Each structure stands twice: as C-alpha cells, then as structure tokens.
Amino acid sequence: MSRVRIAHFCDSHPGRTDGVAISVETTVSLLRSAGHEVQVYQPAPLLRGRDEPCGVRSVPVPLRNIRVGVPRFSGMRPVPQIVHIHTPGPVGIGGLRYAKAHEIPVVMTWHTDLLAYSAHFMEIQVGAAHAAQRLGLGWTARDYLRLARPGTERRLQLVRLGQEFLDRTAVVIAPSEKTAASFAEFERVPPVWTVPTSVALAECPLGRSEVRRSLRIPDGVPVVLAVGRATREKDPQLLLASFARLLRHLPDARLVMLGVRQQRLTILRLARQAGVAHALRIVRPVPHSRMAAYYRAADVLAFASTTDTQGLVLLEAEQAGLPVVLADAALAGRPGEESPGRMSTAPDADSFAAALARVLTDPALHRAVAEAGRAAAESYSTQRYLDHLLAAYAFARAAQPAPAAPPIR
Incomplete structure (x- = not known):
C-alpha cells in the first residue's frame, strides 16, 4: 500500500496504563515503522500542549488519572487522508468535526463499551452532553435530562448519540467479535471490520x-x-x-x-x-x-x-x-x-x-x-494486525467520494 497520511485522535493521554492508550501507541508505532505519515492528537499539559507538535492542551481531573483536552484543529498541515478516532471525548469529537469540515473519511475504533461504563462513571453522561453540543445535534433540555436518569432513558439517549458517531464514520473497527455483535442495537451501521489490536510483549530480564x-x-x-x-x-x-x-x-x-x-x-x-x-x-x-x-x-x-x-x-x-x-x-x-x-x-x-x-x-x-x-x-502477529488495519483504511478511502475541486479563479 502506498504511503498514507493518518491523523489519530485519542482522549487517553500518552503513558496512561489503559488499553486505549496502549492500543494507540502500538498502532502508531507500527504505522510509522511501515513508512506511513502519522499525526497523533492526545491530551498534553496545559502550558506545554501548545509547544508539542500534536499535543492538545488539557487539564487534569482531580483524583483521577484522566486529562480533559481543549482541542483546536484548524491548521493541520499536511491535511490527513484518513482521520482515525479512538475515543468519543473532546479530542475525538474535535477530530470528527475536523474530518467533516475537510471531507476526510473517518475510521473509528470502538474501544470502549460506553453503555456499560455509563453505570459506573458520571463523566460518561457529562461527555455525552458535551458531544451533543459540539456536534450541533439540536438536543432539547429534555434530551439532556434523559442522560441523568439511570436505566432505559439514559441508555436510549446514549444509543442515539452513538448513532450520530456511526453516521459520521466510513468504517468502524471492532476489536473483538463481542464488540462487533454489540452494533445490533443501532439502526444504521457502517461497514464493521473486526480487527483486534496485536501487541508485542517486550522482553524483560527480571526472572x-x-x-x-x-x-x-x-x-x-x-x-x-x-x-x-x-x-x-x-x-x-x-x-x-x-x-x-x-x-x-x-x-x-x-x-x-x-x-x-x-x-x-x-x-x-x-x-x-x-x-x-x-x-x-x-x-x-x-x-x-x-x-x-x-x-x-x-x-x-x-x-x-x-x-x-x-x-x-x-x-x-x-x-x-x-x-x-x-x-x-x-x-x-x-x-x-x-x-x-x-x-x-x-x-x-x-x-x-x-x-x-x-x-x-x-x-x-x-x-x-x-x-x-x-x-x-x-x-x-503485529504485521497481520497492520495489514488488516491498512486494508480498512483503503476501504474507507475508496468508499468516501473525493471532495469537489475548488473553482478556478
């Protein structure tokens, strides 16, 4: 496959010991080793974020190993050919908005079962409200209030938001068959590629x-x-x-x-x-x-x-x-x-x-x-994972109509 320019958007900051951050780090490393041009947008410290090439200024959440990004993606150069979204937080939403503005195909990896997590983390509901506002979904006050009500109403509202993500995506990557099966809850689903992340366990001298x-x-x-x-x-x-x-x-x-x-x-x-x-x-x-x-x-x-x-x-x-x-x-x-x-x-x-x-x-x-x-x-192997990922990128690019050429002046 010819060289591809990919921009990755992830709300887990670098070095965070969670599956999403490790998956992104592995994916980016493999793509770069294969000669592809990769930009990675992740939360960075508030005062240093502006100095890092792809750092997103962010603030830490007290008592949690989480940073909330304050993204601005107006002048990305060069413009990527693929936008790969890993999380539906502020950084991921910023990536979706950028892709829409520049007519770039979106590949989204469904790393997290947000419907299951919503029962345990209040920030899922807060993030959902923020996403609805940033995506301009026109939700009413009643729609936002549904997020505060545990049970069926909250779940249906989160499914409604998830549908908006899927409607903006050319290809969705499921990291397991379990995840692929979960999309049955949605009315419209783009092509689903089941591509588990392959990680290479580093050697360690400790016995x-x-x-x-x-x-x-x-x-x-x-x-x-x-x-x-x-x-x-x-x-x-x-x-x-x-x-x-x-x-x-x-x-x-x-x-x-x-x-x-x-x-x-x-x-x-x-x-x-x-x-x-x-x-x-x-x-x-x-x-x-x-x-x-x-x-x-x-x-x-x-x-x-x-x-x-x-x-x-x-x-x-x-x-x-x-x-x-x-x-x-x-x-x-x-x-x-x-x-x-x-x-x-x-x-x-x-x-x-x-x-x-x-x-x-x-x-x-x-x-x-x-x-x-x-x-x-x-x-x-990691090579098998990379081959499947690049095939998904090629599919997304082929499925996305080319943007209209600017008028000749």
Missing part, C-alpha cells in the same frame, strides 16, 4: 523468582494474577469473592492485583470482608517493559471484567505462556481463531473459582491452555 521475592511470595506457591484497574467496571468484587472460594481448596495461594492506582483502600476493605487480605498483593502500574516478568511469575491470569471490548492483557498473557481464565464468554474467541478457545465461565464466584482451581491443580490442563494461548498469539 520469576525475582518478582516473587519482591512480592514476598515463595517460589512454590500458586499465584493468581489480575492486571488492570480495580475500579467498579472491572468487577474487583467478583475477583475477590472468587479468590476467597479458591483459598478453601488452595489455602497457600496468593492473588496479585497489578496496575491498581485508584480504589486501593476500597480493595483492601473488600479483601478484608472476603477474608483474603493476608493473601493479597496490590501493585501499582509498572512500565510496560516489565509486564512480561509479572506474567512469568504467575500461574494463571484471572480476568473478571465483563465490560471490556478486547482485553489486551489476555493476548499479552498468552504471548508469555500464562493460562487465562475469564468470566466473559463473549471474549473467549482468540484473535485469528474461528472458534472460541479461551477458558471462560459464567460471571459468578463459584464458577470462576472452580475454573481457576482446575487450571492450578491439573498440570495437563494448565499446559494445554498455555500452549493453545501461545500458539494463537503467535499466529496473530
């Missing part, structure tokens, strides 16, 4: 024993690893309740929750209530370059969330040869496989704990799950 020593965990003890935020949408309560049941069968087991920045006191309180505080290790986010060592130090990855659209940690764990057990059957299908392959259970503590116990106590099953995961991860 299994070194990580375990840092966590005060003996070598022979079974370790359950959970990676990511511990906020409500990730269901840490299910994780802790399941681990409490696991301890009845494996009393020396340990649970490592890696990547916990917020809600640490809440997690400790829930752990004490579940009777597992003595067996819990809470670890703040670590550089991505050290993740492989933590996967090697564990015996199974427990994925309790049912709100994720892909779960990059699942692919990372499989690359490292760590068996995965998840409580979301909709994410059981591995990238590149036609049939579901991951070990999944119903999202209840008894089922989840039983599956974890089976993997930890059955060496043959442990080996089979690990080998299947590693084989699937190896078959879905």
Whole structure:
C-alpha cells in the first residue's frame, strides 16, 4: 500500500496504563515503522500542549488519572487522508468535526463499551452532553435530562448519540467479535471490520523468582494474577469473592492485583470482608517493559471484567505462556481463531473459582491452555494486525467520494 497520511485522535493521554492508550501507541508505532505519515492528537499539559507538535492542551481531573483536552484543529498541515478516532471525548469529537469540515473519511475504533461504563462513571453522561453540543445535534433540555436518569432513558439517549458517531464514520473497527455483535442495537451501521489490536510483549530480564521475592511470595506457591484497574467496571468484587472460594481448596495461594492506582483502600476493605487480605498483593502500574516478568511469575491470569471490548492483557498473557481464565464468554474467541478457545465461565464466584482451581491443580490442563494461548498469539502477529488495519483504511478511502475541486479563479 502506498504511503498514507493518518491523523489519530485519542482522549487517553500518552503513558496512561489503559488499553486505549496502549492500543494507540502500538498502532502508531507500527504505522510509522511501515513508512506511513502519522499525526497523533492526545491530551498534553496545559502550558506545554501548545509547544508539542500534536499535543492538545488539557487539564487534569482531580483524583483521577484522566486529562480533559481543549482541542483546536484548524491548521493541520499536511491535511490527513484518513482521520482515525479512538475515543468519543473532546479530542475525538474535535477530530470528527475536523474530518467533516475537510471531507476526510473517518475510521473509528470502538474501544470502549460506553453503555456499560455509563453505570459506573458520571463523566460518561457529562461527555455525552458535551458531544451533543459540539456536534450541533439540536438536543432539547429534555434530551439532556434523559442522560441523568439511570436505566432505559439514559441508555436510549446514549444509543442515539452513538448513532450520530456511526453516521459520521466510513468504517468502524471492532476489536473483538463481542464488540462487533454489540452494533445490533443501532439502526444504521457502517461497514464493521473486526480487527483486534496485536501487541508485542517486550522482553524483560527480571526472572520469576525475582518478582516473587519482591512480592514476598515463595517460589512454590500458586499465584493468581489480575492486571488492570480495580475500579467498579472491572468487577474487583467478583475477583475477590472468587479468590476467597479458591483459598478453601488452595489455602497457600496468593492473588496479585497489578496496575491498581485508584480504589486501593476500597480493595483492601473488600479483601478484608472476603477474608483474603493476608493473601493479597496490590501493585501499582509498572512500565510496560516489565509486564512480561509479572506474567512469568504467575500461574494463571484471572480476568473478571465483563465490560471490556478486547482485553489486551489476555493476548499479552498468552504471548508469555500464562493460562487465562475469564468470566466473559463473549471474549473467549482468540484473535485469528474461528472458534472460541479461551477458558471462560459464567460471571459468578463459584464458577470462576472452580475454573481457576482446575487450571492450578491439573498440570495437563494448565499446559494445554498455555500452549493453545501461545500458539494463537503467535499466529496473530503485529504485521497481520497492520495489514488488516491498512486494508480498512483503503476501504474507507475508496468508499468516501473525493471532495469537489475548488473553482478556478
């Protein structure tokens, strides 16, 4: 494919340890390595944002690892051939508006299940109101009030807003079959390409024993690893309740929750209530370059969330040869496989704990799950992901009518 100019718009700031930021960083790196011209617009510090080539001035949200961008995209040079939207926040909305003004085809990756997240984060409703205003949707006061009412009214209003995003998009990228199926709720949907992000797990010199020593965990003890935020949408309560049941069968087991920045006191309180505080290790986010060592130090990855659209940690764990057990059957299908392959259970503590116990106590099953995961991860390379992404870009450009030539004066 010839060289393409792509502008990416993302509301997760660089270095943030979430799936969206990591996906954008991976995508941009692959595109640049392949010789394409890429601009990335993400929140930058308020006073330095204007000095960074693609930095969007932003302000931090107190007590949250989030920055709210104040975007202005009037003089982008050179003008991109594709606008790729990753988030529906102020930066993403600014990208949509820019694309419309310059008649540039839009590719949107549906990274986040905002309908599910709206039950946990008030900023989803605030962001929806801002998006409706910036897109000039002409909502009435009653429309905005619906966002404040939990339940059906809020959901219908968010679906209505999501439809506006889709109507402005040439191609929507779903990072999983689960996400692709979720578009059935909308009336009109552009072509959907299911393209999971492929990440390359960096090598790390730290060994299994070194990580375990840092966590005060003996070598022979079974370790359950959970990676990511511990906020409500990730269901840490299910994780802790399941681990409490696991301890009845494996009393020396340990649970490592890696990547916990917020809600640490809440997690400790829930752990004490579940009777597992003595067996819990809470670890703040670590550089991505050290993740492989933590996967090697564990015996199974427990994925309790049912709100994720892909779960990059699942692919990372499989690359490292760590068996995965998840409580979301909709994410059981591995990238590149036609049939579901991951070990999944119903999202209840008894089922989840039983599956974890089976993997930890059955060496043959442990080996089979690990080998299947590693084989699937190896078959879905970063080059395969890049090829699919570029094909989606080409499709979007072909589907978008060329802008009218300016009149000759």
